[in-house]
Amino acid sequence: xxxxxxxxxxxxxxxxxxxxxxxxxxxxxxxxxxxxxxxxxxxxxxxxxxxxxxxxxxxxxxxxxxxxxxxxxxxxxxxxxxxxxxxxxxxxxxxxxxxxxxxxxxxxxxxxxxxxxxxxxxxxxxxxxxxxxxxxxxxxxxxxxxxxxxxxxxxxxxxxxxxxxxxxxxx
Amino acid sequence: xxxxxxxxxxxxxxxxxxxxxxxxxxxxxxxxxxxxxxxxxxxxxxxxxxxxxxxxxxxxxxxxxxxxxxxxxxxxxxxxxxxxxxxxxxxxxxxxxxxxxxxxxxxxxxxxxxxxxxxxxxxxxxxxxxxxxxxxxxxxxxxxxxxxxxxxxxxxxxxxxxxxxxxxxxxxxxxxxxxxxxxxxxxxxxxxxxxxxxxxxxxxxxxxxxxxxxxxxxxxxxxxxxxxxxxxxxxxxxxxxxxxxxxxxxxxxxxxxxxxxxxxxxxxxxxxxxxxxxxxxxxxxxxxxxxxxxxxxxxxxxxxxxxxxxxxxxxxxxxxxxxxxxxxxxxxxxxxxxxxxxxxxxxxxxxxxxxxxxxxxxxxxxxxxxxxxxxxxxxxxxxxxxxxxxxxxxxxxxxxxxxxxxxxxxxxxxxxxxxxxxxxxxxxxxxxxxxxxxxxxxxxxxxxxxxxxxxxxxxxxxxxxxxxxxxxxxxxxxxxxxxxxxxxxxxxxxxxxxxxxxxxx
Numbered sequence: 257x258x259x260x261x262x263x264x265x266x267x268x269x270x271x272x273x274x275x276x277x278x279x280x281x282x283x284x285x286x287x288x289x290x291x292x293x294x295x296x297x298x299x300x301x302x303x304x305x306x307x308x309x310x311x312x313x314x315x316x317x318x319x320x321x322x323x324x325x326x327x328x329x330x331x332x333x334x335x336x337x338x339x340x341x342x343x344x345x346x347x348x349x350x351x352x353x354x355x356x357x358x359x360x361x362x363x364x365x366x367x368x369x370x371x372x373x374x375x376x377x378x379x380x381x382x383x384x385x386x387x388x389x390x391x392x393x394x395x396x397x398x399x400x401x402x403x404x405x406x407x408x409x410x411x412x413x414x415x416x417x418x419x420x421x422x423x424x425x426x427x
Numbered sequence: 428x429x430x431x432x433x434x435x436x437x438x439x440x441x442x443x444x445x446x447x448x449x450x451x452x453x454x455x456x457x458x459x460x461x462x463x464x465x466x467x468x469x470x471x472x473x474x475x476x477x478x479x480x481x482x483x484x485x486x487x488x489x490x491x492x493x494x495x496x497x498x499x500x501x502x503x504x505x506x507x508x509x510x511x512x513x514x515x516x517x518x519x520x521x522x523x524x525x526x527x528x529x530x531x532x533x534x535x536x537x538x539x540x541x542x543x544x545x546x547x548x549x550x551x552x553x554x555x556x557x558x559x560x561x562x563x564x565x566x567x568x569x570x571x572x573x574x575x576x577x578x579x580x581x582x583x584x585x586x587x588x589x590x591x592x593x594x595x596x597x598x599x600x601x602x603x604x605x606x607x608x609x610x611x612x613x614x615x616x617x618x619x620x621x622x623x624x625x626x627x628x629x630x631x632x633x634x635x636x637x638x639x640x641x642x643x644x645x646x647x648x649x650x651x652x653x654x655x656x657x658x659x660x661x662x663x664x665x666x667x668x669x670x671x672x673x674x675x676x677x678x679x680x681x682x683x684x685x686x687x688x689x690x691x692x693x694x695x696x697x698x699x700x701x702x703x704x705x706x707x708x709x710x711x712x713x714x715x716x717x718x719x720x721x722x723x724x725x726x727x728x729x730x731x732x733x734x735x736x737x738x739x740x741x742x743x744x745x746x747x748x749x750x751x752x753x754x755x756x757x758x759x760x761x762x763x764x765x766x767x768x769x770x771x772x773x774x775x776x777x778x779x780x781x782x783x784x785x786x787x788x789x790x791x792x793x794x795x796x797x798x799x800x801x802x803x804x805x806x807x808x809x810x811x812x813x814x815x816x817x818x819x820x821x822x823x824x825x826x827x828x829x830x831x832x833x834x835x836x837x838x839x840x841x842x843x844x845x846x847x848x849x850x851x852x853x854x855x856x857x858x859x860x861x862x863x864x865x866x867x868x869x870x871x872x873x874x875x876x877x878x879x880x881x882x883x884x885x886x887x888x889x890x891x892x893x894x895x896x897x898x899x900x901x902x903x904x905x906x907x908x909x910x911x912x913x914x915x916x917x918x919x920x921x922x923x924x925x926x927x928x929x930x931x932x
Contacts, residue, residue, distance in 0.1 A: 259902070261897045266890075270898035272902045282898070284895060289895065316786065316840055317896055317897055328896060330889060330893060332839065333849045333852065333884075335883050335885060340901075364775060364779075364780065365780065367809070394779065396779065
């Protein structure tokens with residue numbers, strides 16, 4: 257079975273064949289890995305890697321609040337992942353560099369729009385503040401995921417927004 | 428004694444723990460979204476206050492007093508935040524015949540006004556940061572504000588009179604930014620504290636934020652503690668606290684503790700309180716403000732002194748005399764560090780990240796203390812502060828405490844939402860943090876130098892590992908689903924077979 261996994265803006269193809277019970281032959285970008293994997297709880301995986309070396313790592317794979325996105329947690333760090341392109345958009349996560357095409361800026365949590373800092377047609381730089389949303393008693397500045405031009409602005413000051421609502425689009 | 432814990436989250440759990448250790452009964456209070464919260468489950472009794480917004484629940488003085496009446500409680504612990512520094516609440520408790528576990532309403536009122544508190548410090552002979560002695564009226568003209576600012580000098584800080592937690596606070600570098608800063612500070616202060624009055628204070632360059640915890644009993648004894656170092660701040664919000672401070676010599680400690688005790692004695696202070704100072708690079712310090720409550724960061728003091736501050740709050744409220752050895756309170760044993768774990772995404776500019784907690788494994792082991800406030804299956808709500816736990820590490824030395832904290836952060840798992848754990852792990856590994864060379868501007872400068880890299884940056888091997896894990900997870904879920912469907916169709920065939928047998932018979 258083959259999966260397209262996207263982590264850190266990089267899409268890689270992973271194919272998995274089942275071996276002995278608990279053993280998997282994993283091929284990542286053409287390189288083979290022998291992996292001993294068992295489930296620990298609902299979200300955990302204990303992995304023993306690469307045959308004789310038996311490197312031990314614990315990883316958690318959990319659905320995120322953004323639909324279609326997974327959170328992969330290993331040793332205190334957490335990154336977002338998607339499987340087979342099931343991603344609904346995540347503002348700002350990729351920073352300025354690799355972002356191409358139209359990118360939405362979405363509200364990551366419910367709140368109230370305090371200020372819209374740009375207008376359609378404005379040129380913005382990557383990570384420039386574009387909308388200020390008030391939530392959890394704090395003012396949160398949402399930033400442009402890429403350098404580009406503001407296209408659609410669908411909110412104004414005072415708009416109440418749900419998590420995941422597209423506030424504007426940068427092209 | 429039965430105590431109503433007028434708070435939520437980790438501090439409510441912390442207070443309930445202390446009460447249980449002392450054989451004191453507890454009553455939790457909760458809002459709509461907190462019915463399944465941990466503090467409700469851990470208390471002996473729990474009373475519903477109202478809808479989720481704090482103004483309709485945790486800030487409703489009448490409902491909290493009513494909760495005490497309904498349950499026959501005789502005391503109220505306010506925790507921190509919400510009504511903890513609300514003099515009207517302390518007074519309402521007293522008027523209802525309840526013991527308020529904290530200072531008198533009068534002390535809260537006096538020290539809660541930053542300008543009045545400055546006057547108290549001056550009276551106690553403690554130096555204060557130069558600034559305006561009176562807040563501006565709501566209708567103060569631009570000319571009045573500008574000339575007052577010129578007298579204070581730039582750079583300066585606009586502060587809310589009722590402020591705290593960095594809200595309603597703005598740094599102003601040059602005169603042109605002043606009026607705008609006053610406007611935003613007023614609006615933030617108005618919505619956060621219901622009081623939009625602001626004043627100005629000179630900004631000390633490269634200051635450290637050092638504070639002195641103290642306890643006062645109702646018999647006139649005041650005991651100051653070893654300092655807490657709270658200079659690691661993001662936008663004026665403390666995120667890491669330590670005790671002791673690397674910048675404080677035993678000599679500075681004694682002078683600072685003496686100054687703090689003098690301020691407290693001047694107002695006849697009782698129960699737990701904290702005096703905040705700015706420490707300048709040359710060793711001089713200035714009174715900043717007094718917090719008339721238990722602080723978020725009180726555990727670091729407890730870890731280096733082995734004195735339980737919440738136990739003492741309750742004992743003092745019962746009228747007991749402080750019998751702590753003043754030297755033990757002032758002499759740190761080892762070093763403690765606290766990280767405030769927030770439901771925020773550090774990779775999205777520390778955006779709040781409320782949501783369902785699908786898994787939780789707090790760190791433990793030698794030297795580790797977890798003051799948590801949430802559990803698995805709980806949805807971190809959007810209505811309140813997003814702190815979900817405080818992780819505290821103790822070590823015989825600061826280096827050992829940092830190593831333990833880093834180790835604990837790699838163990839700590841909060842699944843389903845983003846947290847600040849990756850940020851703290853990154854910070855613990857910064858050479859400049861390990862060297863202890865920082866002031867209150869350090870963290871914001873360090874963060875500004877970053878170019879949007881993730882705090883969860885993975886090396887090649889870890890990125891491969893994460894990729895393989897995500898694929899294996901998808902593979903196992905697909906297999907389990909296929910297995911379940913297979914079992915279902917087997918069952919159908921078995922049923923058909925049984926039916927066939929029955930018909931034949």
